[in-house]
Amino acid sequence: xxxxxxxxxxxxxCDVNCCCDPDCxxxxxxxxxxxxxxxxxxxxxLCSQKAAVYSLDVEANPPERIFKLIDQVNPSVFCIHxxxxxxxxxxxxxxxxTPENFDRLLKQFGSASFSAEPDSWNTNTDAQSPSDANxxxxxxxxxxxxxxxxxxxxxxxxxxSWCSDANPAxxxxxxxxxxxxxxxxxxxxxxxxxxxxxxxxxxxxxxxESSQMVNITVQSVVxxxxxxxxxxxxxxxxxxxxxxxxxxxxxVVLGVSYHITYTDAGEIIEAAASFVLGAINKEAxxxxxxxxxxFTQVNTTPVPLSGxxxxxxxxxxxxxxxxxxxxxxxxxxxxxxNTNKYSQLTILQSTSSQDCLAAQGARxxxxxxxxxxxxxxxxxxxxxxxQPLAQTLLxxxxxxxxxxxxxxxxxSQAQDVLDWVPITHLHTSEQRTSNTFQSSxxxxxxxxxxxxxxxxxxxxxxxxxxxxxxxxxxxxxxxxLSSGRERTIPVTSSVVFTDISSPAEPxxxxxxxxxxxxxxxxxxxFV
Numbered sequence: 001x002x003x004x005x006x007x008x009x010x011x012x013x014c015d016v017n018c019c020c021d022p023d024c025x026x027x028x029x030x031x032x033x034x035x036x037x038x039x040x041x042x043x044x045x046l047c048s049q050k051a052a053v054y055s056l057d058v059e060a061n062p063p064e065r066i067f068k069l070i071d072q073v074n075p076s077v078f079c080i081h082x083x084x085x086x087x088x089x090x091x092x093x094x095x096x097x098t099p100e101n102f103d104r105l106l107k108q109f110g111s112a113s114f115s116a117e118p119d120s121w122n123t124n125t126d127a128q129s130p131s132d133a134n135x136x137x138x139x140x141x142x143x144x145x146x147x148x149x150x151x152x153x154x155x156x157x158x159x160x161s162w163c164s165d166a167n168p169a170x171x172x173x174x175x176x177x178x179x180x181x182x183x184x185x186x187x188x189x190x191x192x193x194x195x196x197x198x199x200x201x202x203x204x205x206x207x208x209e210s211s212q213m214v215n216i217t218v219q220s221v222v223x224x225x226x227x228x229x230x231x232x233x234x235x236x237x238x239x240x241x242x243x244x245x246x247x248x249x250x251x252v253v254l255g256v257s258y259h260i261t262y263t264d265a266g267e268i269i270e271a272a273a274s275f276v277l278g279a280i281n282k283e284a285x286x287x288x289x290x291x292x293x294x295f296t297q298v299n300t301t302p303v304p305l306s307g308x309x310x311x312x313x314x315x316x317x318x319x320x321x322x323x324x325x326x327x328x329x330x331x332x333x334x335x336x337x338n339t340n341k342y343s344q345l346t347i348l349q350s351t352s353s354q355d356c357l358a359a360q361g362a363r364x365x366x367x368x369x370x371x372x373x374x375x376x377x378x379x380x381x382x383x384x385x386x387q388p389l390a391q392t393l394l395x396x397x398x399x400x401x402x403x404x405x406x407x408x409x410x411x412s413q414a415q416d417v418l419d420w421v422p423i424t425h426l427h428t429s430e431q432r433t434s435n436t437f438q439s440s441x442x443x444x445x446x447x448x449x450x451x452x453x454x455x456x457x458x459x460x461x462x463x464x465x466x467x468x469x470x471x472x473x474x475x476x477x478x479x480x481l482s483s484g485r486e487r488t489i490p491v492t493s494s495v496v497f498t499d500i501s502s503p504a505e506p507x508x509x510x511x512x513x514x515x516x517x518x519x520x521x522x523x524x525x526f527v
Contacts, residue, residue: 019054030062138266144168188249307410310463319403386441
């Protein structure tokens, strides 16, 4: 490094402020104001190496250059101990093609892939060739899933919204795509991409470059009518191909969802596909198809995360409850309800009709960081009984089974009890007057959820952590209606997120100072 000088640009001339230039004399150094390159090192990835340090002693008369050769230690735990392959320290000149070596170079570099390793790297000439070796293959993250003919297709839009079937599904890469497909009733049976057979006719290779195959089974088939109503078929193993029936093309694939089961050794052992089939009429020129793929390791239960570790804005809040009869509060089990199959905190979902009785069961997940409000209208008649009506409204606001706990982090596990925050329930009601006490009752009309969160961890990369959740039910007084009378009341649900992170105190310094003497090169090469 003492002979290296990156700022020496002029031949046989002294470069200004270049303290390592061998063409500069002591008189030249006395005129320098600074050293443009104060430190010269070799490969920065080495664990230990020599470093040439240049500086100017401006207090001397005249000023003079100071040169030091020191041992520099790389603080990183990932470093190169020794460079024992000298050819890798510089680029080798490529061999120029000539009429004599053209055929040899074409054979070596003319294929789609080739090895860049020179023959000198192979020190064991008697070793078995890779093609003959008993090499163990496995799928790795992002590697395309191979099939008997090519790879598992997951159609997606490329430049425009039209579907492209050239998109391979990557191992352990959860994807969800939507694209548009050109169709016509006349060519119903000739378009491969709208047939179930197109997505299950090729077996998946259990591991790359193997002869072991995994067939794609049909897990479920849902038929969608022209008005959007969906029906789950009982016989999922029946292959339904597109056919023309009464000027309609039925059994058209509208959606495919793959589910891949794999082992920790990177081997695929099961592959299933769920289909959504529909019908198109002769006026339809295109359809929108949706595709999805998910992965589950064998003998494990998949649990969607909402961050790692802190919550990510826009992802659902994870919630759970302790089942009835659980012996002791050692473990919190996640909810797995029909209305909340992903263990999420939900609120009432608004519908276009705004009818509360018609909106029963419609829930939407609460997304972290998003203040939300939803509601509906309830038409009350004189024939309605107070207590059943109050219970119906309470079930409408809270859902079939309101969670008891909320995960403080986006990746909180069920067995980590301290990572779960209990939901605090409050009730507020209006004051009732004495003349309406006998002929009125209290009914819930609103659910207000407040989520308090704070920034947790490093100041550089803070993580969102939920510290408190409060659910407040507000009730109102409902007077007894006379016969034939009706009344409409609004029912609302809302969610508010509050950041309770402690603000910086006046005079607070982000980087505290240390009143102590340190070695002069303690932070070298950093200032």
